[in-house]
Amino acid sequence: MDKVVASAADAVADIPDGATIAVGGFGLCGIPTVILRALLEQGATNLEAVSNNAGVDDAGLGLLLGAHRLRRIVASYVGENKEFARQYLSGELEVELTPQGTLAERLRAGGSGIPGFYTITGAGTQIADGGLPWKYAEDGSVAVSSPAKDTREFSTFGQTNTYVLEEAIAADFALVRAAVGDRHGNLVFHESARNFNPIAAMSGKTTIVEVEKLVEPGDIDPHDVQLPGVYVHRVVELTPAQAADKRIEKLTVREPGQEG
Incomplete structure (x- = not known):
């Protein structure tokens, strides 16, 4: 084609x-x-x-x-x-x-x-917990914040860590x-x-x-x-x-x- x-x-x-x-x-x-x-x-x-x-x-x-x-x-x-x-x-x-x-x-x-997939990147931060300012209002206040994301514990290579779900x-x-x-x-x-x-x-x-x-x-x-x-x-x-x-x-x- x-x-x-x-x-x-x-x-x-x-x-x-x-x-x-x-x-x-x-x-x-x-x-x-x-x-x-x-x-x-x-x-x-x-x-x-x-x-x-x-x-x-x-x-x-x-x-x-x-x-x-x-x-x-x-x-x-x-x-x-x-x-x-x-x-x-x-x-x-x-x-x-x-x-x-x-x-x-x-x-x-x-x-x-x-x-979607789980990644350790961002775990324990606002990437996972939400609250990042996505959009501000004209007066400088936060109009839209990032939502909290699903997290899960996974064990890899003998170590357990928190992972963040990303879409x-x-x-x-x-x-x-x-x-x-x-x-x-x-x-x-x-x-x-x-x-x-x-x-x-x-x-x-x-x-x-x-x-x-x-x-x-x-x-x-x-x-x-x-x-x-x-x-x-x-x-x-x-x-x-x-x-x-x-x-x-x-x-x-x-x-x-x-x-x-």
């Missing part, structure tokens, strides 16, 4: 208001920049985003955030986005902060048909980026850009991927496939200029002649 669509605009045309989107990438590494910009131009609003982070103020999910298209974010790290902090603290945005490994497993579980995430749409993809949706990621992309793709009921290089079925060695095409529904081929447009989140350089 040829899953290639004509454009990013066509790929996101049916994403409705209120949809949940899982977005791959880590910081600015491996983020689906072209698809996110197409979604911004498409106009869908009131979205819930599931992503390791919220991009920066003028890139990635930060574009949707700045346009007030997001009502809720499930994320692990959001420290590089001033607009995110402003919207959260002013009560404009609901935020569910989730431990990074837990978020990764919730996405993977959603794509594997596993409704899987199954997104309406997943937006990801890959280095190489074929027309059947089989994907290969470039080094650390692999990050959250495969598990975000797994979690989506409809998964849209932008590929830097499109090849024909059979051109990718089966041993090199990092995400099989069964998880992918639409493939967008990037232009060379789009593929090369990769921002550096923080650039640190030394002065000429400076040692170390």
Whole structure:
């Protein structure tokens, strides 16, 4: 089945208001920049985003955030986005902060048909006990708090610990980026850009991927496939200029002649 669509605009045309989107990438590494910009131009609003982070103020999910298209974010790290902090603290945005490994497993579980799992991460904290501020009111009070989660005792390796029940995430749409993809949706990621992309793709009921290089079925060695095409529904081929447009989140350089 040829899953290639004509454009990013066509790929996101049916994403409705209120949809949940899982977005791959880590910081600015491996983020689906072209698809996110197409979604911004498409106009869908009131979205819930599931992503390791919220991009920066003028890139990635930060574009949707700045346009007030997001009502809720499930994320692990959001420290590089001033607009995110402003919207959260002013009560404009609901935020569910989730431990990074837990978020990764919730996405993977959603794509594997596993409704939930127990993890030791967060036991004995507000992650388990509830009370984390998800949303503030305009006056600075807490309008919505995280609920308490089910906990159980399990014995592993001769030691008994408390574990926290975490529910899987199954997104309406997943937006990801890959280095190489074929027309059947089989994907290969470039080094650390692999990050959250495969598990975000797994979690989506409809998964849209932008590929830097499109090849024909059979051109990718089966041993090199990092995400099989069964998880992918639409493939967008990037232009060379789009593929090369990769921002550096923080650039640190030394002065000429400076040692170390």
